Amino acid sequence: MKKLIEQWKYELMASVIMLAYLIYYIPKLTDVTAWTIMPYALSYRLGFISRGLIGSFIRLLIPNLTCKHIYIIILINIVLLCWLTLYFMHKILKRAYDEDITGIIFLLGLFLVNPGSVAFLFYWGNFGRFDMFLLMTLFVTALFVIYDKCVWLVPALCIGAVMTHQAFVFQYFPAVLILLFYSGFILKRTYGKSIFIVTLISTCAMFLYMQFFSRINYSYEDTMAIIDATTDLPAEFFKKDMMVKTEYYSSVIETFIPFVWETLGRNLIKSTAYVIFLIPMIKILRDIWKRFVQSRKSVLCKFFPWFVLLAELPMFVLTCDYGRDYAAIVLCNFILIFSLYVLGDAGMKKGVTDLTADLKKNPCKYVFVLVLCAVIGKFQAAEVGELGDRLYALLTMLIE
Numbered sequence: 001m002k003k004l005i006e007q008w009k010y011e012l013m014a015s016v017i018m019l020a021y022l023i024y025y026i027p028k029l030t031d032v033t034a035w036t037i038m039p040y041a042l043s044y045r046l047g048f049i050s051r052g053l054i055g056s057f058i059r060l061l062i063p064n065l066t067c068k069h070i071y072i073i074i075l076i077n078i079v080l081l082c083w084l085t086l087y088f089m090h091k092i093l094k095r096a097y098d099e100d101i102t103g104i105i106f107l108l109g110l111f112l113v114n115p116g117s118v119a120f121l122f123y124w125g126n127f128g129r130f131d132m133f134l135l136m137t138l139f140v141t142a143l144f145v146i147y148d149k150c151v152w153l154v155p156a157l158c159i160g161a162v163m164t165h166q167a168f169v170f171q172y173f174p175a176v177l178i179l180l181f182y183s184g185f186i187l188k189r190t191y192g193k194s195i196f197i198v199t200l201i202s203t204c205a206m207f208l209y210m211q212f213f214s215r216i217n218y219s220y221e222d223t224m225a226i227i228d229a230t231t232d233l234p235a236e237f238f239k240k241d242m243m244v245k246t247e248y249y250s251s252v253i254e255t256f257i258p259f260v261w262e263t264l265g266r267n268l269i270k271s272t273a274y275v276i277f278l279i280p281m282i283k284i285l286r287d288i289w290k291r292f293v294q295s296r297k298s299v300l301c302k303f304f305p306w307f308v309l310l311a312e313l314p315m316f317v318l319t320c321d322y323g324r325d326y327a328a329i330v331l332c333n334f335i336l337i338f339s340l341y342v343l344g345d346a347g348m349k350k351g352v353t354d355l356t357a358d359l360k361k362n363p364c365k366y367v368f369v370l371v372l373c374a375v376i377g378k379f380q381a382a383e384v385g386e387l388g389d390r391l392y393a394l395l396t397m398l399i400e
Helices: 002-007 009-025 034-041 053-061 067-095 098-113 118-122 131-147 151-164 173-186 192-212 220-229 235-239 243-248 252-261 264-277 279-294 304-318 322-342 346-361 363-375 386-399
Strands: none
Touching: 002 009, 009 067, 009 098, 009 118, 034 053, 034 067, 034 235, 034 243, 053 067, 053 151, 067 098, 067 118, 067 131, 067 322, 098 322, 098 346, 098 363, 118 131, 118 322, 131 151, 131 173, 131 322, 151 173, 151 192, 173 192, 173 304, 173 322, 220 235, 220 243, 252 304, 264 279, 264 322, 264 386, 279 304, 279 322, 279 346, 279 363, 304 322, 322 346, 346 363
16 A cells, blocks of 8 residues: 555655645535536537537436536536546646656646646636536647547547537647647658548538537527426526526627626736736746747747637637636646647757756745745635635725
8 A cells, every 4th residue: 555655655655735725616506507517408409509518418318407416517527627637637747757757846846836726726616517528628638649549539529519519619729739730840740641531621610610610499488487487596596697698699809898808807917916916927937838839930839828828819819708718828838838748849858857947946935836826715606716806806996
């Protein structure tokens, strides 16, 4: 047992951290709202609609859905996400070079405790949203590419992710494309280029259909009546529901002003607070990417770290869910750094080696970064985060 614990000590520590976050953030059944529960009640019986895939699978098993069913299903998937995160971390640790192990352990710790860690999905505002499925798609793709196995499944996984939520194209798909491009064009693996092209074309085609052509076949009132007939969702979800009406029966213009434009000022202030506190972490990740860029002659490879950021911009322009968008940027950066490192990229290895050397010289500085990232809380879905909320409330009070 002692030998087993020694072998898995970092994974056990990570499990304790995620369990603590889960206990701290997980909501009660009565805390969840229509925004987080209602998407699970949607299915293809309403039409071949965006975000209908998960609900359609659930309906095959549970025709008459209850809030408790949905709550348990979400909990099971959160546990699955946690297991996948731990499995990914285990594979990274196993493939790490001995001289870099300190730096890798630090990065994995930062990956777990920063505001954009997987634990951001445990919070009630994110609880039940489909982000966990999109993130799991990236994890699985990264593992497929690392081990060069089952990569031909990636196009189907990405199509399924877009059918789950079309925001996948902006949030986690850029990281998938980078990994596939690296596998096919840099490592020159068999069929790597073909898989990249097929994944890019098929995923974008499905996105265009889901975003611009999918429609519910019924009026809003009939749709809510159909959902009500086979669920036990609270009556107020149907009286006050904004999720279905906003997402399926409103134009971009109708939602832009109340949800994006009117909240823009306060969201920028809240964002500024988080960015300031995250500067130490951003600098660490930037220095690693800098080594990667310096080692690459290809212009496209030099564009990798910017691609994730730029691809996310449409989400910031068209929606107000800044928190989940920031989290996607952070998660993509960590997963890409880990994946490219274990794929043997010389630049990424140099970045981690430099980090390890500096960490050994200045351990207090890096402990400070870990503590800072852990104490400022997690990103939220339709809000940026609690830290930003408190700062904005303080500034509003002082100005008024």
